[in-house]
Amino acid sequence: MKSSTKYSKHTYTFLLAWFLTSLSAVPAAEPVTQPVLKGVEQAHAELWDRFVDSYGIIHDFVGDLPTPED
Numbered sequence: 001m002k003s004s005t006k007y008s009k010h011t012y013t014f015l016l017a018w019f020l021t022s023l024s025a026v027p028a029a030e031p032v033t034q035p036v037l038k039g040v041e042q043a044h045a046e047l048w049d050r051f052v053d054s055y056g057i058i059h060d061f062v063g064d065l066p067t068p069e070d
Contacts, residue, residue, distance in 0.1 A: 051059050059065075 053059065
């Protein structure tokens with residue numbers, strides 16, 4: 001009788017774990033990725049506008065560039 005009780009406990013534990021993981025696996029991933037992707041795009045655009053000039057040169061500072069007269 002002990003073995004049948006042990007078997008049923010493991011079966012219920014396995015089924016509960018499978019049920020909980022199946023509920024939380026896919027549906028929660030989709031809505032979260034959209035705000036993350038939007039945030040990454042905003043950060044990329046801000047960094048690109050701030051540190052890359054019209055010729056594609058990357059600057060490691062935000063300030064006035066010296067002119068040839070300087």
